[in-house]
Amino acid sequence: MASIHLDNLHKVYAGGVQAVTGVSLDIKDGEMIVLVGPSGCGKSTLLRMVAGLETITSGTLKIGDRVVNNLEPAERDIAMVFQNYALYPHMTVFNNLAYGLKNRKFPSNEITRRVTEAAKMLEIDAFLDRKPRQLSGGQRQRVAMGRALVREPAAFLFDEPLSNLDAKLRVQMRVEIKQLQRRLGTTSLYVTHDQLEALTLADRLVVLNGGVIEQVGTPMEVYNKPASLFVAGFIGSPAMNMIPVEYLQAQGATLPEILPDETDLVGIRPDELSLNPPSDASLSVKGTLMLLEPAGAESHLYIHLEGSDQPIVMRVSGVPQMQEGQAIQMYTSVAALHPFNKASGRRTG
Amino acid sequence: MVENNRWGNLFAHLVLILGVAIVVFPVYVAVIASTHPSGTFLRGVMPLLPGPNALENYRTVIFEGRSRAGTPPIGGMLWNSFVMAMAITIGKLSISILSAFAIVYFRFPFRIFFFWVIFLTLMLPVEVRIVPTFEVVANLGMLNSFAGLSIPLIASATATFLFRQFFMTVPEELMEAARVDGAGPMKFFKDILLPLSITNIAALFVIMFIYGWNQYLWPLLITTEQEYYTIVMGIQRMVTGGDSEPLWHLVMATVTLAALPPILVILFMQRLFVKGLTETEK
């Protein structure tokens, strides 16, 4: 168990690709950090730098109190779960779990104890004699987890461990990973591009974009107070609506005084829009219903604002009795507005 | 396809049977010939039915050889061939798997250059470089020795190339997982790469063994002492040595015996690579 400190980490690949730029992050002991961001933003690169599978171009990486920049992965006391599981195909499940311990010269009774214990915890004890190819995807995933567990490392590193599973299994494994991590209290760094996975798993979320950290915070902080336009657009589904302040003013809407001066865009979450005026100070916008998209318990309304090419999405519960093409009046609470500056891309207040 | 099934089937079988017959016939003739007394062949007709002299002929080649023609009993030659073929096979496999390992898993200067150099040697089989190779081997005093018989044939671009191609299909994460699990490069090689390559090794073993076993020109050149004759040379000496007509019954008995070890190797390795084929599949 250990804390992990990333101090101004940079990664430039041979060939000049700048994959990670100036990432600093303090991960507390026992914390579950989720790295999230679009494809190619450098999540895997950052994780692999922590693992020791990629060299660190510059910056300092500490696990516990040790600077580990130049240590081999095996010396960093971490365990990693790979996206494609990377199980040793010719070894039985037992040997897959035991391999790391054998290499570390653990006595065989200790190996057996740890493997059996981990196998029981992950409910793979019935498969210990099988080879990986005789297992289902979900079971392989568990074996990969088991291989990390038995080592009892200072930190777990996960690189999109659930992305090869079907949707249902993914949810189930997500819950199990969370419970397991809570129970063991092992510091974890988890990479995903799935924002739902990120929001549900994380103690703290790190949103990466183009190799740079956009925001660090608890899932609720990130969701409720996105620090940049990028985060606002990336976290939350459907994505946050962005409306230029100019447009609102031209429509005659009265914007609250509290918005900082440099604000030229306001963001509104689809579920913060409603068809009835809220009790507190509110803002109203007019539009035309373009498309009504029922999605089970809720519906998404796509609304065209006159003179704007960006449709607005609104989320309501149930399926409202409305005709496509009808005029619509939407309301939102002033407190729910997210103010941004377009040029800097940052939140203004 | 449906109504023609019967005739199609029949035709397919005919073709197959014909193919088998063409392949098997010479072998059959050789085996049959090895069971006849020497007189049979003077008439210039190849017998197609077994003769009465099988035991006699095989006893002769195994225990007496053909001393007049300078051919020793066959046992020693079989052994020499076996040693040479094994040395070549094991040498080729170990060197090529290690060089492929180096080329695929390590970054060193001129890596690609070395790969192409190895690859280029494909264009230089023994026959092409036989004169300089002989010179080198003679200068090193390796004529009439097992070292001389096998070492010059050991380098193998083909096997290196095949292992390289195979290693490149092994997911990189496997190596990374092993690194995280505390396995150094050689441990990864021994514990993971080698077991995964077993199918390839078995298949190449068969090919290399037969290649080594069938070496003809090279042993003929560098061995002058009976002690180092190989079986393939022995057959050649039996046919051309001495003043009399070739003793076909003895030649054929030798040929039959000479074919046995490669067959055994194939049978033995086949179990391994069929097993490997069904097991490494993910």
Ligand SMILES: Nc1ncnc2c1ncn2[C@@H]1O[C@H](COP(=O)(O)OP(=O)(O)OP(=O)(O)O)[C@@H](O)[C@H]1O
């Ligand atoms: N070995 C490499 N050599 C050069 N560039 C690389 C290498 N690996 C990754 N990159 C580049 O670095 C950037 C970050 O890649 P990385 O794999 O970290 O992305 P990611 O966030 O994990 O994406 P994904 O969600 O698709 O897995 C990408 O632009 C990628 O092209």
Ligand SMILES: [Mg+2]
């Ligand atoms: Mg990735």
